[in-house]
Amino acid sequence: MDAVLARANPYLTLLGLGWLVPLVKIASGDDWQRQVRELWRQLGVPLLAIALFLLAWSQLAGRIETSLGGIPGPSAVWHEAGGLVAEHRAERARRAEFYARQDARNAAARAADGNADVRVHRYTGKPTYLDQILTSLATVFTGFVLAALVAVPLGVVAGLSPTINAAINPLVQIFKPVSPLAWLPIVTMVVSAVYVSSEPLLAKSFVNSAITVTLCSLWPALINTALGVASIDKDLMNVGRVLQLPWHTKVLKIVLPSALPLIFTGLRLSLGVGWMVLIAAEMLAQNPGLGKFVWDEFQNGSSASLARIMVAVLTIGGIGFLLDRTMLALQAAVTHTAGRR
Amino acid sequence: MQNGRAHSIGCAVLAAAALGAWGASAAPPALEKDELKLGFIKLTDMAPLAVAYELGYFEDEGLFVKLEPQANWKVLLDRVITGELDGAHMLAGQPLGATIGFGTTAHVVTAFSMDLNGNGITVSNDVWAAMKKNVPVGADGKPAHPIKADALKPVVDAYRAAGKPFKMGMVFPVSTHNYELRYWLAAGGIHPGYYTSADVSGQVGADVLLSVTPPPQMPATLEAGTIYGYAVGEPWNQQAVIKGIGVPVVTDYEIWKNNPEKVFGVTAEWAAANPNTHVALVKALIRAAIWLDANGNANRQAAVEMLARPEYVGADRAVIANSMTGTFEYERGDKRAVPDFNVFFRYFATYPYYSDAVWYLTQMRRWGQITEQKPDSWYDATAKSVYRPDVYLKAARALVAEGKAKEQDFPWTTDGYRAPTHDFIDGVTFDAHTPNAYIDSLKIGLKGDERPAATELVTAQ
Numbered sequence: 001m002d003a004v005l006a007r008a009n010p011y012l013t014l015l016g017l018g019w020l021v022p023l024v025k026i027a028s029g030d031d032w033q034r035q036v037r038e039l040w041r042q043l044g045v046p047l048l049a050i051a052l053f054l055l056a057w058s059q060l061a062g063r064i065e066t067s068l069g070g071i072p073g074p075s076a077v078w079h080e081a082g083g084l085v086a087e088h089r090a091e092r093a094r095r096a097e098f099y100a101r102q103d104a105r106n107a108a109a110r111a112a113d114g115n116a117d118v119r120v121h122r123y124t125g126k127p128t129y130l131d132q133i134l135t136s137l138a139t140v141f142t143g144f145v146l147a148a149l150v151a152v153p154l155g156v157v158a159g160l161s162p163t164i165n166a167a168i169n170p171l172v173q174i175f176k177p178v179s180p181l182a183w184l185p186i187v188t189m190v191v192s193a194v195y196v197s198s199e200p201l202l203a204k205s206f207v208n209s210a211i212t213v214t215l216c217s218l219w220p221a222l223i224n225t226a227l228g229v230a231s232i233d234k235d236l237m238n239v240g241r242v243l244q245l246p247w248h249t250k251v252l253k254i255v256l257p258s259a260l261p262l263i264f265t266g267l268r269l270s271l272g273v274g275w276m277v278l279i280a281a282e283m284l285a286q287n288p289g290l291g292k293f294v295w296d297e298f299q300n301g302s303s304a305s306l307a308r309i310m311v312a313v314l315t316i317g318g319i320g321f322l323l324d325r326t327m328l329a330l331q332a333a334v335t336h337t338a339g340r341r
Numbered sequence: 342m343q344n345g346r347a348h349s350i351g352c353a354v355l356a357a358a359a360l361g362a363w364g365a366s367a368a369p370p371a372l373e374k375d376e377l378k379l380g381f382i383k384l385t386d387m388a389p390l391a392v393a394y395e396l397g398y399f400e401d402e403g404l405f406v407k408l409e410p411q412a413n414w415k416v417l418l419d420r421v422i423t424g425e426l427d428g429a430h431m432l433a434g435q436p437l438g439a440t441i442g443f444g445t446t447a448h449v450v451t452a453f454s455m456d457l458n459g460n461g462i463t464v465s466n467d468v469w470a471a472m473k474k475n476v477p478v479g480a481d482g483k484p485a486h487p488i489k490a491d492a493l494k495p496v497v498d499a500y501r502a503a504g505k506p507f508k509m510g511m512v513f514p515v516s517t518h519n520y521e522l523r524y525w526l527a528a529g530g531i532h533p534g535y536y537t538s539a540d541v542s543g544q545v546g547a548d549v550l551l552s553v554t555p556p557p558q559m560p561a562t563l564e565a566g567t568i569y570g571y572a573v574g575e576p577w578n579q580q581a582v583i584k585g586i587g588v589p590v591v592t593d594y595e596i597w598k599n600n601p602e603k604v605f606g607v608t609a610e611w612a613a614a615n616p617n618t619h620v621a622l623v624k625a626l627i628r629a630a631i632w633l634d635a636n637g638n639a640n641r642q643a644a645v646e647m648l649a650r651p652e653y654v655g656a657d658r659a660v661i662a663n664s665m666t667g668t669f670e671y672e673r674g675d676k677r678a679v680p681d682f683n684v685f686f687r688y689f690a691t692y693p694y695y696s697d698a699v700w701y702l703t704q705m706r707r708w709g710q711i712t713e714q715k716p717d718s719w720y721d722a723t724a725k726s727v728y729r730p731d732v733y734l735k736a737a738r739a740l741v742a743e744g745k746a747k748e749q750d751f752p753w754t755t756d757g758y759r760a761p762t763h764d765f766i767d768g769v770t771f772d773a774h775t776p777n778a779y780i781d782s783l784k785i786g787l788k789g790d791e792r793p794a795a796t797e798l799v800t801a802q
Contacts, residue, residue, distance in 0.1 A: 068584075087651075101397075101400070119375075121375070121376060121405040122376075122405075124376075124394075124405050124406055124407045125407075126408075126652040192423045203425070204423070204425050205425065283412070284412065286409070286411060286412060286416065286420070288409075295412060296383075296410055296651070296652075296655070297651065297655070298557070299383050299410070299412075299555075299557035299558075299655070300383065300557070300651055300654070300655025300656060301557055301560065301561075301580060301655075301656055302649070302651070302655055302656050302657045303657050305655070308651075
């Protein structure tokens, strides 16, 4: 039992479930006083901090009067979160009605004329809050995967060759600090010039946002990969040289496994940057995701707008946290197996 | 070209014939494109789009339309030009400005005027307090309307004497609001500044510095003190009253009675490629406009409910209702009846009159956006290349045939020019047949072949 717990512990901690360990230990008859202290540290303290934060928020919020009314407190935000879910349900009901109407119309057209050219159209209503979350996730992953596909190979090459590293380093240093807001106009113009098609598979706004995410999340992965590759144990590399391994075998068998921990650190940072950048990109590119939701609500300027924006802020934070944890878990899993090999 | 046009007219006639019989045989018209994405800005005058969607008028025409709010007028126009949007709710000056090459250049056309009036000019509480002393009081003890910019002039002079530039916001260089604000200021002897080919800020020689702010951000910008007043569409004037941050002083109905406002714009290329779809779209929009004005604004409350939803205008109901239901609140508590504040269909509001286009072109020339003098024939030709009453009348004819509109609802025999009018705040007569004479008759502004030379026209600070 203890052995199992000891092995599971790091994973549970990773998932934010470390507080389960003391509970299980109490259940299995361990020294309960020590375990309760542990439980307090792992679960009680964070919960208390959150409660204090909510208290401070609700106390302070009412004191600031904006032109849209007072800053909403936690209960107003919770209420709006419920409202967004209700809107999602209502919109889904409208979608069902839309399809029913369309089916009826198509059936009528077919009944009147057996050869009638009927087509099924997709629902035209607004994207709901949940749809917008999914769009944002799809956009950030597209941008992130593109960034990884460029950054990792480039990083490996740069790590292996000091000459190439010296060549791209200044460019990396210059482009790394550039804000997505600066990239977006350029990306927009280039995409609309290059991406021409009468029936585009992906909306331009989606492509614009995804490429902006790529441009901003490229650098942490690139730098860390290069660093990881460059700092591989010289002995290992020498072994490869002695064995006269061909280049691709060397990369696949020696370089990538040894550099994996740092590559993953870079990718994790990249995904974090990408998620942060995405919201700004969506606001400007009008990609129908969370960023556009925030912008539209800001423009609405209704008495509920601030609370709805705060729901989005908490959602963005929560998803960012989950993405980070997922990458961390992946990193731990990969590093672990790599270490054992 | 000639063949193309004949062909498209032929198609439309066929489509119209098919439409007439649609109810019976359920044969849908041959639409070139039936899935459309249309853009709008969060303003109450996007109402025809929301209504046509919500009441199923688009679907009745076999159109599957997605409505999408846009960040600002430039983004909206650019996305129409690149084809990301099939069409959009536009400022009347946008198709004209784009076609003559002021700002982004592209041939954009319109076959549907979306509304008349609907804008106002709001000033901050401080400016209003200073201005109110100069406003005559009526018999009822309230300020007499319309309030002219003469009352603002001493305030502007005082700011300038104190070394503070007097700044106001408008929504876009070719927006109705820009021209209305300029008209109002100039009628009160305040110079709003010229555009030149070198300086497109429009502030050369200005007593009041005008700058661009997107409509929904107007109240926030006013509150921040960046501007002292603004010209914008609803609900953003009423928003200022309700939040207590400013006072609307004049509506555009008082500046120019029943002035044309937004239009529905598409690119000329799109219109040529999708003639039947264009007619079908205009049909749905005409029906929406009829509904909005039916029975003396009886449907306006229902329209307010639609517009208040977050995917459309999204402002609070009370704010939208203030102007949409035929009243307008000036100073807080000073609510007056303005039944024609928003006109969507009455007075042939939706017909794309060439004379509307000509007025905008005269103002572009007056303030230097058009840098050189143009002959009267140029105004006529430009209006005719942008405004497309032929498409409008096809749609109207089809609606009458289907029994969805009445014969007398449309000006079938007009030459596209409204009768000359002097319903302006300064009483100057506008005859769209003689644009150059009109431009010369306005006190402040470029006349004849004048050019705004930056050095000469700057008034002493």
